[in-house]
Amino acid sequence: MIRGDMIATASLESALNERHAAIRRAVTPLPGSQPRDHFKPLNIPGDCDGLTLLAALERMVGNISTSEWLAEFALNRIVSLEQEPVLPTQIVRAGESYQHFFPNVTEPEVNGDVKILHEDEALIVVNKPAPLPMHAGGRFYLNTLQHILNAAYHPQTPHPAHRLDANTTGLVLVARTRQFAALLQSQFAEGRVEKIYLARVTGQLPADNFYCDAPISADSGESCSRSVDLKNGLAARTEFRVLKQFADGTHLLEARPLTGRTNQIRVHLWHLGFPVCGDAIYLPGKKLGRTQTLAVGDPPLCLHALRVKLIHPLNLEPIEFNAPLPIWAIR
Secondary structure, eight states, X not given: OOHHHHHHHHHHHHHHHHHHHHHHHHHSSOGGGSOEEEEEEEEOOGGGTTSBHHHHHHHHOTTSOHHHHHHHHHTTOEEOTTSOBOOTTOBOOTTOEEEEEEEEEOOOOOOOOOEEEEEOSSEEEXXXXXXXXXXXXXXXXXXXXXXXXXXXXXXXXXXXXXOOOTTOEEEEEEESSHHHHHHHHHHHHTTOSEEEEEEEEOSOOSOSEEEEOOOBOSSOOGGGOOOBOTTTOBOXXXXXXXXXXXXXXXXXXXXXXXXXXXXXHHHHHHHHTOOBTTOSSEEGGGEEOOOOSOXXXXXXXXXXXXXXXXEOTTTOOEEEEEOOOOGGGTO
16 A cells, blocks of 8 residues: 555544544434424425315324324414414415424434444445434434434534435435535436345245335335335335345345335335344234334344445546445344
8 A cells, every 4th residue: 555545544544533433422412312392394285285284184194193183282282383372173275384392302212323434525424323213203303313413524414315214224325515415316316326235034035036026105104114006106126135044044135126115125025925034014924013113122123235336426436335244144
């Protein structure tokens, strides 16, 4: 190695050490561990124009029942932007905004062991732990990867170019600016990013190499799940290769999603009868669970974003990144 390369490597290592120290400060204690009032935005879409607020909320959020919404209204937890209680019978218009008030919220614990594998002027490469949501939603507002990165890179605001489920570990590509984010996102949208995952599954596999091209529903169902929808689903294809059989009869697979549908790998394996070990939604026997985000200490979801190949947005050269193997992929 020439001296210039040695200096560059040492400089990068020093920068990553400083970044990891900033991450440790951001998660010690976890930012969502202190009780706080939270107001979740409720933005009225066009197809809810002219409905009552109750009817609009029922359409907007399918997993909350009418009786649950009415209970929230009775507690004065559906409010205006001025934080004034509103009635369920109020007629709403497209573009209006309301809020769902959650008092004295303490967020569930997450795994804050975020590792930065690489950074440069355009790109940050993260090895995301689990459980850790990417963005605010549901019960999570501050205990998210986005909030942790915002704290570690302040005053910059990093922009993840794609997303992993809260329970999935591995590589996340994050842009340093909106402009670089757009360049990365276009590569993902056009299928020019090669993604390789590891999955540990149960069941008797049909061959060492197989695939699934069943279309996947565009809209979420029970517990925000997706399913195979042969009539109206979005085109999807995932290719699988068996890497190893473990003593307990489970198998380690390499999964290559050639499209980018929500929950694609998990849905395809579940549809084929080989659910991913530790999956709390797509259960054996084609059953659906209700747990969306695992608790710290639960058996892990055995799905890991192992490798990505793309065109670097700064120098336009091909580049590849690899994540360390999770324990469940080794033994």
